[in-house]
Amino acid sequence: MIHEVFLAKTFAGFENLLLKELQKCGAKNTILLNRSVQFEGDFHLLYKVNYCSRFASRVLWQVKNFNFDSNNSFYKQIFDFPAEEYLSRSGTFAVSCTASESIFKTPLFAALLTKDAICDRFREKYNERPDVDKESPDVQFHVHIHKNNATFYLDSSGESLHKRGYKVSNHPASINEITAAAMVALSDWDGKCDLIDPMCGGGTILIEAAMQALNIPAGYYREKFGFFKWLNFDRYAWKKIINEVTINDDIPIDLYGYDINPRFLGMAKANVEKARLEDFILLNKRDMRTVKPVRIPSLLIFNPPYGERLEMEDNNAFYKEIGDALKQNFSNCKAFLITSDIDALKHIGLKTSFKQNMFNGPLECKYYGYDLFSGKFAPTHKAHNGDHKIHGKKDR
Numbered sequence: 001m002i003h004e005v006f007l008a009k010t011f012a013g014f015e016n017l018l019l020k021e022l023q024k025c026g027a028k029n030t031i032l033l034n035r036s037v038q039f040e041g042d043f044h045l046l047y048k049v050n051y052c053s054r055f056a057s058r059v060l061w062q063v064k065n066f067n068f069d070s071n072n073s074f075y076k077q078i079f080d081f082p083a084e085e086y087l088s089r090s091g092t093f094a095v096s097c098t099a100s101e102s103i104f105k106t107p108l109f110a111a112l113l114t115k116d117a118i119c120d121r122f123r124e125k126y127n128e129r130p131d132v133d134k135e136s137p138d139v140q141f142h143v144h145i146h147k148n149n150a151t152f153y154l155d156s157s158g159e160s161l162h163k164r165g166y167k168v169s170n171h172p173a174s175i176n177e178i179t180a181a182a183m184v185a186l187s188d189w190d191g192k193c194d195l196i197d198p199m200c201g202g203g204t205i206l207i208e209a210a211m212q213a214l215n216i217p218a219g220y221y222r223e224k225f226g227f228f229k230w231l232n233f234d235r236y237a238w239k240k241i242i243n244e245v246t247i248n249d250d251i252p253i254d255l256y257g258y259d260i261n262p263r264f265l266g267m268a269k270a271n272v273e274k275a276r277l278e279d280f281i282l283l284n285k286r287d288m289r290t291v292k293p294v295r296i297p298s299l300l301i302f303n304p305p306y307g308e309r310l311e312m313e314d315n316n317a318f319y320k321e322i323g324d325a326l327k328q329n330f331s332n333c334k335a336f337l338i339t340s341d342i343d344a345l346k347h348i349g350l351k352t353s354f355k356q357n358m359f360n361g362p363l364e365c366k367y368y369g370y371d372l373f374s375g376k377f378a379p380t381h382k383a384h385n386g387d388h389k390i391h392g393k394k395d396r
Contacts, residue, residue, distance in 0.1 A: 003040040005062040013358045018055040051219040054181040060153035078117035092133035099145040138229035158226030165221030166275040169267035171202035180208040194298040198288040200257035203268030258286040300335040315344035323348035331374030
């Protein structure tokens with residue numbers, strides 16, 4: 001079997017999560033890189049990673065690697081690539097480029113040269129050429145240039161894979177879906193205890209957690225991927241990938257989301273309903289300071305305001321209140337939170353059991369975990385055996 005070379009991109013700090021996920025999917029010869037993982041496999045695997053990966057932002061297929069020493073030699077190498085095997089004459093395409101230490105003064109010039117070479121090849125073969133569409137191209141090419149070496153890729157994902165397809169309402173300080181999925185994975189939550197987001201905003205963390213617990217693929221709600229428009233797209237292989245996944249019908253726990261702002265809670269409700277997860281994610285308007293677990297132990301994962309996109313009067317005092325609420329209300333539970341406000345984080349007043357740097361979009365953040373103990377005895381209750389069905393449970 002011929003193994004193609006692919007490159008899955010991710011955010012800084014999530015490379016190891018992505019590596020393990022790719023290996024679980026069946027990737028061969030994986031290589032850990034900066035904000036990406038290179039791997040080998042067939043097109044079946046390419047489709048599977050796009051459909052299932054929770055940590056990849058896009059997946060590129062390496063179609064050519066070459067050295068060049070001038071504009072002309074670069075142009076000729078691109079011209080010789082059989083783009084017509086993937087892009088139709090009446091189709092649209094776009095080119096992106098990254099370049100470092102090369103003969104090109106800007107990546108934009110290299111991208112324009114790539115575009116010209118592709119168009120000229122079509123003109124020579126068919127006397128017509130595809131159009132450029134930067135917003136929604138049928139085929140997206142990418143060129144990575146370092147010094148005198150270039151790697152030519154086809155982008156198999158199209159829109160970034162963090163756009164899962166379940167968001168109909170965006171919170172003003174929404175957490176990125178890939179970051180939310182990583183927060184759940186790094187907490188080591190196994191889906192066997194309740195999960196609580198006491199400041200749920202648009203509900204992203206809850207939805208990503210429910211998808212993991214129910215084994216719903218990350219791309220389950222997406223309507224399209226970049227490879228759908230490739231001329232060599234194998235519909236049979238794609239349907240086989242979809243049919244291989246077994247989604248769980250029930251889980252023995254609940255996921256709880258709370259927010260003090262009714263507008264934000266409405267956003268979460270809309271997103272949860274779009275994902276058809278309202279049987280598993282229970283939403284209520286409540287101040288974080290009054291939230292208590294239904295069963296112990298429970299796990300809290302949340303994204304409190306940083307003061308970056310939502311204005312806060314006194315972040316330090318607010319974070320102290322968070323710490324007090326965790327100590328008073330969540331004995332024998334665990335809590336994880338993400339924030340970019342490092343000074344305010346010190347006012348939580350709890351000893352950390354987990355620390356990791358991560359990004360939420362462009363914001364550099366800290367992700368901290370806390371084991372919450374009490375001097376008083378707190379009984380541990382077993383989670384009930386829920387009667388959850390993925391479509392239409394009525395017995396709440």
